Amino acid sequence: MEKLIVILGPTASGKTDLSIKLAKKFNGEIVSADSRQVYKGMDIGTGKITKKEMQGIPHYLLDVSSPKKKFTVAQYKKLALEAINKIHKKSLPSHQNSEGISGSDGKIPFLVGGTGFYIQAVVDDITIPEIKPDWKLRKILEKRSAKELFSKLKKLDPRRAKTIEKNNPRRLIRALEIVLKTKKPVPLFKKKSPKFDVLILGIKKPKEELKKRIKERLEKRLKKGMIAEVKKLKKSGLSWRRLEEFGLEYRFIAQYLQQKLTREQMIEKLQKEIEHFAKRQMTWFSAHGGSASGGKRDKRIHWIKNTKEAEKLVRNFLK
Numbered sequence: 001m002e003k004l005i006v007i008l009g010p011t012a013s014g015k016t017d018l019s020i021k022l023a024k025k026f027n028g029e030i031v032s033a034d035s036r037q038v039y040k041g042m043d044i045g046t047g048k049i050t051k052k053e054m055q056g057i058p059h060y061l062l063d064v065s066s067p068k069k070k071f072t073v074a075q076y077k078k079l080a081l082e083a084i085n086k087i088h089k090k091s092l093p094s095h096q097n098s099e100g101i102s103g104s105d106g107k108i109p110f111l112v113g114g115t116g117f118y119i120q121a122v123v124d125d126i127t128i129p130e131i132k133p134d135w136k137l138r139k140i141l142e143k144r145s146a147k148e149l150f151s152k153l154k155k156l157d158p159r160r161a162k163t164i165e166k167n168n169p170r171r172l173i174r175a176l177e178i179v180l181k182t183k184k185p186v187p188l189f190k191k192k193s194p195k196f197d198v199l200i201l202g203i204k205k206p207k208e209e210l211k212k213r214i215k216e217r218l219e220k221r222l223k224k225g226m227i228a229e230v231k232k233l234k235k236s237g238l239s240w241r242r243l244e245e246f247g248l249e250y251r252f253i254a255q256y257l258q259q260k261l262t263r264e265q266m267i268e269k270l271q272k273e274i275e276h277f278a279k280r281q282m283t284w285f286s287a288h289g290g291s292a293s294g295g296k297r298d299k300r301i302h303w304i305k306n307t308k309e310a311e312k313l314v315r316n317f318l319k
Helices: 015-025 073-089 116-123 135-142 146-156 158-163 169-182 207-224 226-235 240-245 248-257 263-287 307-318
Strands: 003-008 028-032 108-113 197-203 301-304
Touching (some): 003 116, 015 108, 015 197, 108 116, 197 307, 226 248, 240 248, 301 307
Parallel strands (some): 003 108
8 A cells, every 4th residue: 555644733833844854854745735725826824835945845736726716625635636646656766765765765745734624535535425506505694794604503513613613604604505405414524445554743832832833923924925915816806705715814814904903903813813723723633633433533643742753753654
């Protein structure tokens, strides 16, 4: 079975830096698992890696869709599997294998990101239920606020409400659409036999350190021109509503540009909401870390403390 290494963790935890270090050391190429980095023109607000930061390591699943179009988990899974298979087919002269790992003379795919559902779809080869959009129902639901939508979902499907981004109308509407159309909770998606031999590395930071990292990153992104990026996206034809659907940076900057928030309020809300988002990501990883056989949490995620620990795990996995 072909090997796949996954690096996951909450936002601002350092996944990008670790993935570059490991990919360079173990002949890897990187497949992004980020639900917003798939969109063109959404660079600063999503923390998309630059060409310089890539350090020559090929990256896949960045800039594959227009932000004007909806991009689904099913689309992501198809493209991610194509990218992983493409990486596996690349061969490498054995003398280049600096780690001396026997039988590993091919490129190694690294699936890296914080979108748990994207990762789960690939790792567990999940079958995504085919429930067609109900445009009439969506039009009705679109008139409601995110707070109202979340409250409705909480009543109809409390399990899904626990892991969903409660301020994201797009995801709330899709979840409600599934529940209302099927008259059942959002299904626990069917898993097939795994396609890959997988090593999952998780980055977990102490609460205060993560809080500090989020603050520093936010300041850096604002200096880099994140507000100008949102203005440019608006000018390109995206509605305020669509921008707000992308959540976090795009939502609050859009509200600031519409003069619904002051700059100080925007920064304050962003810091708070990104912290909440990181917490929800950890909730997802804890509950969906892998196949929950027998109703027990899976133990596949190796929560690492440093690069050295990660390197040791990867080396042993590739032997």
